[in-house]
Amino acid sequence: MQTSDVLDIFRSAGAVLEGHFILTSGLRSPTFLQKARVFMHADKTEVLCKALADKIRADVAGDIDYVVGPAIGGLIPAYETSRHLKVPAIWVEREQGTFRLRRFEIEKGARVVIVEDIVTTGLSIRETIACLAELGAEVVAAACIIDRSAGKTDVGVPLIALAEYEVPAYPADQLPPELAAIPAVKPGSRNI
Numbered sequence: 001m002q003t004s005d006v007l008d009i010f011r012s013a014g015a016v017l018e019g020h021f022i023l024t025s026g027l028r029s030p031t032f033l034q035k036a037r038v039f040m041h042a043d044k045t046e047v048l049c050k051a052l053a054d055k056i057r058a059d060v061a062g063d064i065d066y067v068v069g070p071a072i073g074g075l076i077p078a079y080e081t082s083r084h085l086k087v088p089a090i091w092v093e094r095e096q097g098t099f100r101l102r103r104f105e106i107e108k109g110a111r112v113v114i115v116e117d118i119v120t121t122g123l124s125i126r127e128t129i130a131c132l133a134e135l136g137a138e139v140v141a142a143a144c145i146i147d148r149s150a151g152k153t154d155v156g157v158p159l160i161a162l163a164e165y166e167v168p169a170y171p172a173d174q175l176p177p178e179l180a181a182i183p184a185v186k187p188g189s190r191n192i
């Protein structure tokens, strides 16, 4: 599956939004990929996650014990990707702002692939790795549907992206005038 196929699916779901968005990293962007508008369609989600599972299988040597999704955005793609990989899917969720594995136990040495929806700075994946490392799990790779950094972010483990799509993002104090003129909205769930 090519980047253009992935973007076609996002566009067909009305998931490529234009405006002024506050990202989870605090960066600002004129474009937001509202993945929830894709994941509301099981057929579109299945196509994307089957392709991502194929890529993970091709890239990861050895067994995978769990897929881990960072809530909320990672829940649905992690679950659907795990279905194709035939391994259990569990998730981390924020407790007072920090990702925790609140509902599950994981064995020390368990081999994990993190499955995310979108990567911008890789912050959320690094936070997920920190949580899993503290529990003694081994994160063998991370994967995502779309990498907005187009391969530039380093999460500390191999990052397997179904699509790479570079989108501008700016520090809040360095906004271009056309972006500064639009009221900002924050669609994600961090800090709520």
Ligand SMILES: O=P(O)(O)OC[C@H]1O[C@H](OP(=O)(O)OP(=O)(O)O)[C@H](O)[C@@H]1O
Pocket (backbone or CB within 6 Å): 023, 024, 025, 070, 071, 072, 073, 074, 116, 117, 118, 119, 120, 121, 122, 123, 124, 125, 187, 188, 189, 190
């Ligand atoms: O690479 P990063 O800079 O961390 O950005 C990507 C993250 O941002 C979004 O999550 P967000 O915290 O906005 O909440 P959500 O999962 O509820 O959408 C998205 O789901 C990724 O987890």
Ligand SMILES: O=C(O)c1cc(=O)[nH]c(=O)[nH]1
Pocket (backbone or CB within 6 Å): 022, 023, 024, 025, 031, 032, 033, 034, 035, 073, 118, 119, 120, 121, 148, 188
């Ligand atoms: O960086 C983010 O927070 C982010 C960007 C994006 O396009 N979509 C998303 O859900 N989160």
Ligand SMILES: [Mg+2]
Pocket (backbone or CB within 6 Å): 070, 071, 072, 073, 074, 124
């Ligand atoms: Mg998220």
